[in-house]
Amino acid sequence: MRIDRDEVRRIAELARLEIADDDAAAVAGQLSGVLDFVATLQQLDLDGCEPSTFAPADAPPREDVPGVRGLDPFAATAAAPESDEGYFVVPPVVENVNP
């Protein structure tokens, strides 16, 4: 599977990353090399193999119960680049629409 520079830009857009034009060709080559390698999976007999995620059958993950442990808002925002009274601060999300 070959990935070209345009495909790298499309993926980067999805991943919220910028790839400089100078780097896009090199990244495309490296990703193509890895994808060629992972194509070896097609040689593996997967008859009867359902997809498995992570938990071994004998230890299913516990229920996702909220409130097991929480951080108060001030501790949770203490390491933020910008915060105000326990809130994260970001640039404006909604554009100012004139009436």
Add this chain to the structure above:
Amino acid sequence: MSRPLWKESAAAISARVRAGEITAVEAMDAGWDGPASLWEHDVHAVVHTDREARHAAAEAAPARGLLAGVPVLVKDNLCTVDYPTTCCSRILAGYHAPYDATVVRRLREAGAVIVGKGNMDEFAMGSSTEFSCYGPTRNPWDLSRVPGGSSGGPAAAVAYGLVPVALGSDTGGSVRQPAAFCGVYGLKPTYGRLSRYGLVAFGSSLDQVGIFARHAGDVATTFAALAGWDEYDATSRPAPAPDVSNWDAGVTGLRFGWPANLWANGVDGAIVDALERSANALERAGGTRVPMEFLPGEYAVAAYYLVATAEASSNLARFDGVRYGLRSSDATDVRSLYVRSRSEGFGPEVRRRILLGTYALSSGYYDAYYLQAQRARTRIRREYARAFESCDFLLLPAAPTLPFRVGEKVDDPLAMYLSDVFTIGANLAGTPGLSVPVGVTPEGLPTAVQLLGPQDGEGALLRAARAIEVNGDVARLPREHEVEASWPGKR
């Protein structure tokens, strides 16, 4: 003169601290004033520490517990309240976690002293510790070579004598491969056995905290101190942890699988020799060799680089310039805040893996890549289960090569990935693995083998490691003669 403290095992240190013969401060300073004063500058195993914080931790440590007074270095992706936690990434520059990881808390409760944070490949993505934003760690056996990765800092620190025990994390071999390259023991336990709470997530279905030490017994003791259910980790195993207190019980009656087809090609002769010597040691100790065929590791590598990168692309979405770490100063809106902060903050290998994972999960490619990798994972699990029907553990290489040169593979991702060809399968299967040092080559590089067991099979792995330790020629401290020549060191 008695044996210097920095060469002692964790077991010996904790016994002397509990008896009141030495203090935790003395045990800790022995490593810093001795080998670290000579070697840390060149090896660069530690990225966050300071004398004041170390001493505060040592003075606060209880003089009781399994690890009383034992200095421990932890990888920089394990949260600690007293040192930064940055995953050696610019995007987490200056980040201080508001809590300790569960394994860190359990270390402290067992009397251990956290002395700082170990160097690593950024977000644990790498096999050489060259992808750290703080610069690489070098192998203490040969400074022109890599220590392996991604937990290269903790592995190197144990090897050169800074600490007797360290913690890393192993998503595809990141404890076992650097342990092999540095000539120390490295255990990846069964998935879910050590809590992941406070371990910064990379590939959540594969990540597992691991243990480095210079003695098999110290691995067992640290495992006993850390293992057990944790309500804060949704994938923590609720069943009681396996008892590893019989790590010195020998291997009489144990059968070890010998999948020689795996090293028929492409494995360094010194490693093949180490395998033979280890098998002979096990047989002399009463173990039985069971020849078998095993699925080549390349399939596991292929499945892994889809599963792990897909999970990473999702896990690393949280680093967006809002909640922690770096925020780009030239963002104008939320979208550019995300894009600029991530592009400035992530290094090349992390970007590559996020892109690969995003691609594998993206519309139109999901079935062909991600789903097929998950099916391959089922096949690999069955392969392991089948092998353990006829043996108690497998003996195989930990890595196909001896430590490679700094810079040798840094621009060739696939070559780097293939250095994990023997370790990755156990992460996909969720089973335990242990790297065991087996002597050194005539050129002075450590060689190692790997033991793989079934779920909760840590006990047999440690018994086998001990049998090889007793019957083999394990050389553990690359720099001891140089440090001894200048003992008691310089401040």
